[in-house]
Amino acid sequence: MPDVDILVVGAGPAGAVAAWQAKLAAPELDVVLLERDRAVGAPVRCAEGVGDAGLREFANPDGADWVSRRITDVILESPDDTQVVLANSGIGWILDRTRFDAYLAAQAAAAGAAVLVGAEATAMSRNGDERWHVRVTERGREDLYRARIVIGADGVETMVGRWAGLDTRVPxxxxxxxxxxxxxxxxxxxxxxxxxxxxxxxxxxxxxxxxxxxxxxxxxxxxxxxxxxxxxxxxxxxxxxxxxxxxxxxxxxxxxxxxxHTTIKKTYADGVLVAGDAAHMINPLSGGGINNAMKAGRLAGCTAAAALREHDTTERRLASYHKAWMEVLGEDHLKYYRLKQALEHMDDAFLNSLARTVNKVVPEKRTLGRVLTHAMIKHPLLIPVVARFFV
Ligand SMILES: Cc1cc2nc3c(=O)[nH]c(=O)nc-3n(C[C@H](O)[C@H](O)[C@H](O)COP(=O)(O)OP(=O)(O)OC[C@H]3O[C@@H](n4cnc5c(N)ncnc54)[C@H](O)[C@@H]3O)c2cc1C
Known part of the structure; x- marks a missing residue:
């Protein structure tokens, strides 16, 4: 029965960064990163767009082979195809996620984590032990891992959260x-x-x-x-x-x-943290989750490493992860969610008139700030629509 300090389930952006940052924070820990697919990063289920600032917290996109395209413009379109070209809308990137996710996993490996592909966590229990017992199927063989902390970074279809008794249901x-x-x-x-x-x-x-x-x-x-x-x-x-x-x-x-949606009410349990899509840590307005997942992964990895050094993996100790996440982005997501609900009342006729109104601003001055100010006066509901990209 392999004994590990941290078992990370799922090698998307959340899991790879969690494993990477945990090893950086505490190199003496045994960290294992599991990916059920046969390759990290494939198949791609993503439009692959990210904002510049969030990405640079983790990796430098300049000249990187995991970048497909540098983006300098944002064009919003109304139902009748009226285009609103935003000036100075900031830099964004379209990633090549097959390469990008593999790059992050390679960072985790370089820091000393073991990366296993084709390895799926299929069940998890505690049975009175203070470690989690995680059943892992790899190439037809079944192993039972004992882990002091499990980080569930297993995406939208998460099971780790459920196995740990957390409420991950989505309306x-x-x-x-x-x-x-x-x-x-x-x-x-x-x-x-x-x-x-x-x-x-x-x-x-x-x-x-x-x-x-x-x-x-x-x-x-x-x-x-x-x-x-x-x-x-x-x-x-x-x-x-x-x-x-x-x-x-x-x-x-x-x-x-x-x-x-918004972050699940509780993202931790005794010896368990959940991060990224698994904990609904996605911008509810844009549906963007890559940078969010990396930020959550970093918090989860660092919290797990610190808790293990303190020999305290109780949920009381791990609660600091949830608090930190809510301060970093979780509270913002609650606000975006309320705005999303307000936006649901905009019909196509309103959207068409909104685009025409915004286009009255001269093109070179149609900056995000200008458009926002203009929109706030004429159409308060536009603010979140524009602000949601590049977060
Ligand atoms: C069509 C589409 C377009 C999108 N476009 C964008 C976009 O342009 N920009 C953006 O920021 N976000 C976008 N997203 C969202 C983004 O893809 C996710 O938010 C992001 O991938 C979340 O990262 P994660 O690490 O939490 O989860 P994931 O990337 O889903 O990674 C989870 C990993 O866990 C593995 N796994 C699951 N269960 C197990 C198990 N039991 N054992 C072992 N491994 C397991 C999975 O195979 C997967 O590799 C899009 C999503 C979709 C569906």
């Missing part, structure tokens, strides 16, 4: 279904991300074009199933793509869920 109205193609041979500005808002195109969510290169983009949408006409996300996407890019060549397809 149906806060679960977005997403569908995305990689489209080739299409015409758009490769330095811009496009976001289109319309209840007819993507009810309860939005549609996006995130450039991977010249003529190549992640083209997708997310919607709330409860608000649809009975069609699924792929059918909505097919309709949108047929209209926007009828001759685009589909070279990739993915589906996935995004939890647009």
């Amino acid at each position: 149906a109205r806060d679960m977005e279904s997403c569908a995305q193609y990689v489209l080739q041979g299409i015409d758009f500005n490769p330095n811009a991300i496009y976001l289109q808002f319309s209840n007819a195109i993507a009810p309860g969510g939005y549609a996006w074009i995130f450039p991977k290169g010249v003529g190549i983009a992640n083209v997708g949408l997310g919607l709330v199933a409860l608000k649809t006409n009975g069609h699924n996300a792929r059918q909505y996407l097919d309709d949108w793509v047929a209209r926007r890019f009828p001759s685009g060549v589909r070279t990739g397809y993915t589906v996935g869920g995004v939890i647009v």
